[in-house]
Amino acid sequence: MLTDDKVTELFCMANNFCKFFDIMMEKYTLKSDRKRNYHRESTLSKAEIMLIMILFHDSGYCCLKHFYLKKVCKHLQHLFSKIVSYNRFVELKKEISVPLALFIKKVLLGKCTGISFVDSTPLRVCRNQRIHIHKVFKGIAQRGKCSMGWFFGFKLHLICNEKGELLNFMITPGDVDDRKPLEYKTFIKFIYGKLVADKEYIGKNLFQRLFVDGIQIVTKLKNNMKGALMSVSDRLLLRKRDVIETVNDELKNIAQVEYSRHRSFDKFIVNVLGTIAAYCMFPKKPCINVQHTLDTQLALF
Missing domain, CATH: 1.10.10 (Arc Repressor Mutant, subunit A)
Incomplete structure (x- = not known):
């Protein structure tokens, strides 16, 4: 608290x-000619x-x-x-x-330090047994698949730095590919340096597009892919990717970002935004100690 x-x-x-x-x-909104106000102020x-x-x-x-x-x-x-x-x-x-x-x-988002982590987490709006009778998010929420199986709802895409501070976020339907938000300039506008992700973000075109923008995406290789040389610092960063997994865990189990009894889309959005704002104000966040040695190599402790 x-x-x-x-x-x-x-x-x-x-x-x-x-x-x-x-x-x-008030400056940029069109004013109505009506003089009477039918809604009292709160x-x-x-x-x-x-x-x-x-x-x-x-x-x-x-x-x-x-x-x-x-x-x-x-x-x-x-x-x-x-x-x-x-x-x-x-x-x-x-x-x-x-x-x-x-x-x-x-106001609340952090600043990029050159090392960032990206991941997505599902936001279920109902149980799978109730998908066919669900009406609140009909036509908005979609079926998607994550590491825990199929779900019906949305995806929350997050980018954080090594200090656990959120750098940006995006909410999409559940069937949107994890790599899709990285194609939008607004989502990666202030991101630079290394971007650590899981295997779901592997894509040749995506790697080239981000590299042009000054972002090097670092992922593990799939089982059917040929081996490639990787620096020691990149291997260490991949081992520390649990930082953003811990962020997702705190958003769900502490800040209650996932709620299955919403009655409107507006209240769902306010709930998610309130969760993100509350997390930004947490006094302690999951982080890793990153130091740059004299020979410009990266050291993690």
């Missing part, structure tokens, strides 16, 4: 960003809603309703101007999807 100082710091960052976001939205600001979602995913609670009623309304009420009912809070969640995504992208 975040300390009071961290909560205050997080709220100040979110509040300043939301003020800037509102100014930009007593909770966007920053407060974002803070509650981040605190929920950092708390270890599995149910948002229990967290809101037992924790926020009773023990954290002094942190907010005016608490609304749980039903009203659920209605307000969808309003923070865009500002929360931009807040993560612009």
Whole structure:
């Protein structure tokens, strides 16, 4: 759980960003001729809603309703101007999807250090026995296959550095190839140096395309491929690829990124974004100690 100082710091960052976001939205949004406003403004600001979602995913609670009623309304009420009912809070969640995504992208993500890890993890929206009767994500979620078997839902693609800090993320349907996000410039815009991945990312065209952009993808070879020479540093990095596997594990088992009872796509997006934001605020992240020796060789400890 975040300390009071961290909560205050997080709220100040979110509040300043939301003020800037509102100014930009008012500047570039077309204004309506209607003078009457049919929807009253919320007593909770966007920053407060974002803070509650981040605190929920950092708390270890599995149910948002229990967290809101037992924790926020009773023990954290002094942190907010005016608490609304749980039903009203659920209605307000969808309003923070865009500002929360931009807040993560612009404020919370880490910086590339020249060593990055990429991987994807499935986000199941229902059990396989209920695929044919599932209606919430019909036409959006797709069937996919991972190391654990077939699933129905989405994929969360992540890039992190050796410190465990997230560098970028992308959400795709479950049937999208793991290599597809690496073809988008926006996903690898600030990535350079070595990009460590598993065998699913092997591709000659992908390797050449990334190499032109200053990215060297490092993977193990499949059983039916010919052997190739590999530097000692690359072998060591492949042995430390568990860093991003640990990140995925913490997102699922601590921050509750995977939830199978969503009632709308907007709430699903807010849940995933809240999880990523909460992870970015974790005081301890999985990391490896990387040092460059005097002869420019890489050493891992």
